[in-house]
Amino acid sequence: MANPSALDRIRVGSAPDSWGVWFPDDPRQVPWERFLDEVSEAGYDWIELGPYGYLPTDPARLTDELGRRNLKVSAGTVFTGLHRGPAVWDETWTHVSQVAALTRAMGARHLVVIPSFWRDDKTAEILEPPELTAEQWAHLTKGMERLGHEVKEAYGLELVVHPHADTHIDTEDHVERFLDSTDSELVNLCLDTGHYAYCGGDSVKLIETYGERIGYLHLKQVDPDVLAEVVADEVPFGPAVQRGVMCEPPSGVPALGPVLEAAQRLGVELFAIVEQDMYPCEPDKPLPIALRTRRFLRSCGA
Incomplete structure (x- = not known):
């Protein structure tokens, strides 16, 4: 492992996801005030906005709430289905604009984009084929480039696309195809x-x-x-999370120390936001998990 003082380009934070938050409003989720109190108590300086509407969407109020807890926002998050072509652009842009405006108002510079699911994350219903056609790939890549351009022009934000289980950007082959088909000036x-590990990829190699x-x-x-059982049983992502497929570090894979060291060697400043999917959870x-995780990351130098 690297010298713990060496990871000076990595800015660590956490997200509502690590508190079991997947939706803007859900009675099984912790109230947003408690999330903010506890993420600060755990020793994090940075958070993501989470699902739009979970945290206050009034910039003045959210600025005040964050300031009282010494927290800052690293990014907002949106879901998109751009592989469906130009017909979904207007609806997509309406949603993205809402989130991007709040993200910019909070002083953040990144917008995380998650592709839409091909399999329902609760019922396992197959919504679309897991493989895109050539035409759909073209819609996806060109749509993401357009979104990256528009988000940068209108809001000054960098678009970063999030490979995700049960979406069309998941495996190593899909991720590499996506990167090879898009412009680094517009999309990263x-x-x-x-x-990435869930879908068989090697983060350090990537x-x-x-x-x-x-x-x-x-x-x-x-x-x-748990992952081996999930794959064997063809379990969708939501029930897989309930089985505990995403676990507390350092008990799972990949080892985060080597990932952080590889990221540090890139020579650029990077946010590294902890997410431990736990919806729903007590x-x-x-x-307690957040406190232990923050302590572990400090032991890695982050």
């Missing part, structure tokens, strides 16, 4: 170490091979034993 990658395209990190681990579960 939010590498989620857990999702960082070393496509380093100039790594614009943002999500730190996450998978339990290899309200008292996240804080």
Whole structure:
């Protein structure tokens, strides 16, 4: 492992996801005030906005709430289905504009884009084929480039696309195809170490091979034993999370120390935001995990 003082380009944070938050409003989720209190207590300086509407969307109020807890925002997040072609552009842009405006108002510079799911994350219903046609790939890549251009022009934000289980950008082959088909001036990658491992990818290899395209990190681990069951049983992502497929570091894979070291060697400043998917979870579960995770990351030098 690197000298703990060496990871000076990595800015660590956490996200509502690590508190079991997947939706703007859900009775099984912790109230947003408690999330902010506890993420600050855990020792994090940076957060993501999470699902739009979970945190206050009034910039003045959110600025005040964050300021009282010494927190700053690293990014906003949106879901898109741009592989469906130009017909979905207007609806997509309406949603993206909302999130991008709040993201910019909070002083953040990144917008994380997650492709839409091909399989329902709760019911396992197959919504679309898991493989895109050549035409759909063209819609996806050109649509993301257009979105990256528009977001940069209108809001000054960098677009980082998040490979995700049960989406069309998931495996190593799909991620590399996406990167090889898009312009680095318009679109880069939010590498989620857990999702990439879930789909069979090697995060260190990706960082070393496509380093100039790594614009943002999500730190996450998978339990290899649970993952093997999930793959064998063809379990969709939501139920897989309920089985505990995403686990507390350092008990899973990939090892985060080497990932952070590889990211540090890129020589650029990067956010590394902890996400441990736990929806739904007991309200008292996240804080102890967050405290231990922050302590572990400090031991890695982050």
